Amino acid sequence: MKYSHGMRSVARGLSGVIALTEPSSGKLSGRVVHDLALYIIRERAETPFLLPTEPVLCEQFQVSRTVLREAVRTLQSKGLLSVEHGHGMIGQPRSKWNHLDSDVLNWQCEVGVDEHFVTNLYEVRQIFEPAAAAWAARRATDSEIQELQKSYDRMQAGLTNPEEFIKADLEFHRIIVSSCGNEILAQFVYSIEAALRVGRQISIQVPSGWEESCATHKLVLDAIRDRDPEGAAASIVIIVTKALRDIRAVIAAKKAATAGPESQTTI
Numbered sequence: 001m002k003y004s005h006g007m008r009s010v011a012r013g014l015s016g017v018i019a020l021t022e023p024s025s026g027k028l029s030g031r032v033v034h035d036l037a038l039y040i041i042r043e044r045a046e047t048p049f050l051l052p053t054e055p056v057l058c059e060q061f062q063v064s065r066t067v068l069r070e071a072v073r074t075l076q077s078k079g080l081l082s083v084e085h086g087h088g089m090i091g092q093p094r095s096k097w098n099h100l101d102s103d104v105l106n107w108q109c110e111v112g113v114d115e116h117f118v119t120n121l122y123e124v125r126q127i128f129e130p131a132a133a134a135w136a137a138r139r140a141t142d143s144e145i146q147e148l149q150k151s152y153d154r155m156q157a158g159l160t161n162p163e164e165f166i167k168a169d170l171e172f173h174r175i176i177v178s179s180c181g182n183e184i185l186a187q188f189v190y191s192i193e194a195a196l197r198v199g200r201q202i203s204i205q206v207p208s209g210w211e212e213s214c215a216t217h218k219l220v221l222d223a224i225r226d227r228d229p230e231g232a233a234a235s236i237v238i239i240v241t242k243a244l245r246d247i248r249a250v251i252a253a254k255k256a257a258t259a260g261p262e263s264q265t266t267i
Contacts, residue, residue, distance in 0.1 A: 032061050032071040037103070040080050040091045041111045051081065051089040078104050102191050109198045115251050118202070121195050122244040126237070132177050132185065133220060133236040134229035140179035145225050148175045152214075152221050159210050166200045172217060176224070203246040213239065 036057075043049065051057070058068050072089060075081045079098040082090050097104050099120075108117055140148070151172040158164035170193065177189045189196075203209060216239050223231035 028063060029067045029070040032063055032067060033074045036071060037075060037080055037107045038111055041107050043091060045091060045093045047093055049091045050087065051091050053088055100191055105192060105195045109194055113198055115248060118199060118247050121199060122240060125240045129236045129240055130233035132180050133232035135180040136176045137224045137227055137229040137232040139181055140224055144175060144179040148172065148221055148224065151175055152217055155214055155217060162204055165210060166197060166204065169200055170197060199243065199247060202250050203243045205250050206246040209246055
């Protein structure tokens with residue numbers, strides 16, 4: 001396996017790209033993990049690539065080898081890099097990342113999501129959310145349905161406040177999942193919530209999208225209240241499909257406005 005091309009790419013980008021964030025209350029190794037992770041993710045590599053040597057990274061971050069190695073072990077556990085004898089530290093392509101790790105998801109959102117990331121996320125939503133809505137229609141308690149109604153009311157009240165609208169929207173879907181009574185599913189959704197929030201922040205940029213979203217969420221609420229699993233699932237499919245379409249439209253518009261045909265737009 002050859003890594004020389006990746007090494008040249010990394011070496012050119014070292015200055016000003018890998019830069020230690022301002023000191024905080026967290027451990028020094030944690031800040032190295034964060035900054036090195038963002039650097040690897042920004043590469044969006046499709047093949048493995050060489051990172052700078054340990055001495056170079058220690059100098060760049062102004063940390064000891066002990067601190068750097070602790071950070072490297074953390075990133076290895078998350079699939080972002082590997083250490084190979086004779087080659088050193090190797091940044092891994094996105095196909096190797098642990099995409100269910102909440103840190104990896106948060107870092108991708110921090111760097112800026114692209115259409116590939118969004119498509120993957122919404123394909124996952126298309127798989128589990130219709131089933132979750134159907135289960136909620138069968139299993140939700142009266143009190144959970146009342147909470148779902150309150151969440152929907154907050155969505156309506158937040159039509160002029162993006163942050164409140166997104167908060168209520170996420171809560172609405174969280175209640176649906178929790179009412180399924182499946183702890184594994186609930187934990188999975190919690191782990192990807194940061195990515196779901198970013199998806200909302202993009203799709204909400206489409207004009208009139210808020211009102212349409214409220215109307216479709218009302219269909220879901222009514223179906224769950226009426227104990228109609230098929231109707232609840234079908235309405236969720238509409239929500240997720242429209243959200244993905246809106247996100248792609250926003251990404252395409254920004255790409256057309258700010259980037260050339262060869263660049264990759266992130267939001």
